[in-house]
Amino acid sequence: MNKKKILNDPVYGFINIPNDLIFDIIEHRYFQRLRRIKQLGLTDLIYPGALHTRFHHALGAMHLMSNALDSLRSKGIEISSEEYDAVMIAILLHDLGHGPFSHTLEFSLFKEVRHEKVSFWMMQRLNQEFKGGLDLAISIFENQYRRPFLHQLVSSQLDIDRLDYLKRDSFFTGVYEGSIGSERIIKMINVVSDQLVVEEKGIYSIENFLSARRLMYWQVYLHKTAVSAEVMLIEIIKRAKHLTQQGIKVLATPALSIFLEQNITSADFEADQDILEVYALLDDNDVWGSIKFWQDHDDNVLSSLSKMLLDRKLFGISFSNDEIGRIVTDDLIQKAMNRFKLPEEEARYFIKTGSVSNSAYIASGQSIKILMKHGSVVDVAEASDLPNIKAMSTIVTKHYLCGPKELLNT
CATH class of the missing domain: 1.10.3210.10 (Hypothetical protein af1432)
Known part of the structure; x- marks a missing residue:
């Protein structure tokens, strides 16, 4: 051949x-x-x-x-x-260990496992198959x-x-x-x-x-809309995982079901070789296919978030240089409880805060x-006539608040 x-x-x-x-x-x-x-x-x-x-x-x-x-x-x-x-x-x-949607679900499907580590484990498995090559x-x-x-x-x-x-x-x-x-x-x-x-x-x-x-x-x-979509996907997986572990039936592909049923950690990957093989079956299609089922689930949180993402009815989002205060989030959670007739625990899936950081260059470490x-x-940051590089060494952090647009705009 x-x-x-x-x-x-x-x-x-x-x-x-x-x-x-x-x-x-x-x-x-x-x-x-x-x-x-x-x-x-x-x-x-x-x-x-x-x-x-x-x-x-x-x-x-x-x-x-x-x-x-x-x-x-x-x-x-x-x-x-x-x-x-x-x-x-x-x-x-180098990217062999990426899970569905690349970085988005890196810490949602399992805990404390970076994709670089999974890449290493998969390379080791390949090395066995290729006899040390x-x-x-x-x-x-x-x-x-x-x-x-x-x-x-x-x-x-x-x-x-x-x-x-x-x-x-x-x-x-x-x-x-x-x-x-x-x-x-x-x-x-x-x-x-x-x-x-x-x-x-x-x-x-x-x-x-x-x-x-x-x-x-x-x-x-x-991009703020990408961050909003990723937050929604993470909340969908969290809700599906919560319901599954409460004994509620959540239809999913066989590979995805295993990661919803268990709180898999790095130690689990290393102790059970079968987990890596199951992980190797996971891709974007598992998640999208499952979300299509979830939009009709009896659970209001899971069905609402799934349908919103499928229909691209994304959360509104705003960025701020300052952290989002508890008063703001508590007020929005109360509005979500009233608007969607949800208990507080479920309303929290719709109001999310967090932060994103951007630094083009970090002079310390591998410069x-x-x-x-x-x-x-x-x-390179010490080069005499490049003030822009010095400026780009600064880490810029922005805080975000996201949720249904009708709540954020009231």
């Missing part, structure tokens, strides 16, 4: 599958599942074109990684064929390999993951202000003492990258390093 396939990507054009192992990984059910998980969760409710998936993103990131490794090799950086293949696999599988890829993914720059290409503040998702999300949402010159940035990266750096002549491309990332967060990822012409390496 010919496994040297070429895929046609709308962002980059033709993408090559470089070897048989990567082809077999892409064909595996774990990876094919990513076709059924949208990259931006519910954002297509705001930007109708945002229907691309984690499958698209993973392949695009693999393509950019190939370009980055080839560029580094052209600058004399030694990268063995084993390292090359391993880091390609690591970036291909992912050993080096897992070592790089976990930052256990002796050459840190390979991990930094996969996960850092200027990694291949971000270079793809910003360009791809900008393309599919039509928010072209968020587009970045990923090709130029890739040409500007280098390695010094096994650490990833950017050559000084690429510093303005980095400034544009950070500016685009900040804009995409406020305009796309943290972006600039290789100056005279040979020194400095943090």
Whole structure:
């Protein structure tokens, strides 16, 4: 069988599958599942074109990684064929553990389990099936390999993951202000003492990258309507889970039912291998299909929220620089009790507060390093003539209040 396939990507054009192992990984059910998980969760409710998936993103990131490794090799950086293949696999599988709707339900279906950890567990399972073929890829993914720059290409503040998702999300949402010159940035990266750096002549491309990332967060990822839709979905899952654990029948797909019935934690994943296999069956379709049943459920909270989300009758939402006070929320909860004839416990599903934060660049930790012409390496925030980057290092937090529009507007 010919496994040297070429895929046609709308962002980059033709993408090559470089070897048989990567082809077999892409064909595996774990990876094919990513076709059924949208990259931006519910954002297509705001930007109708945002229907691309984690499958698209993973392949695009693999393509950019190939370009980055080839560029580094052209600058004399030694990268063995084993390292090359391993880091390609690591970036291909970096999002393997995402659950339905990507980040939205990360802490609703189970507790204290980040998608990166699930990706690691799934990579370990794949490694067993491929008889140790992912050993080096897992070592790089976990930052256990002796050459840190390979991990930094996969996960850092200027990694291949971000270079793809910003360009791809900008393309599919039509928010072209968020587009970045990923090709130029890739040409500007280098390695010094096994650490990833950017050559000084690429510093303005980095400034544009950070500016685009900040804009995409406020305009796309943290768009107020997207936040509202995500809050509603989280409350729907919480209510379905509550009813299920109270012994009330809530029709759902078999995989989703297990996560509604149990409060699954990280320890459960590690103790019971079957849970990971059930998780690997979960995707966006499980949730949407179940919500279609729930809109007719006898429980008023579950049915109302489900129908509102299906019909895009979303909560109204307002952002504030200050925390939302108890007086405001208590008043709205009372209004919800009166308007919908609900007890307080159920009315609380309709009035929600929280906060979102945005920081384009965090100077501490894994910072972006600039290789100056005279040979020194400095943090990008310390570059002399880039005050914008210093400003973008500030974490901006906004607090929100959301609920039915007829209540918020009274």
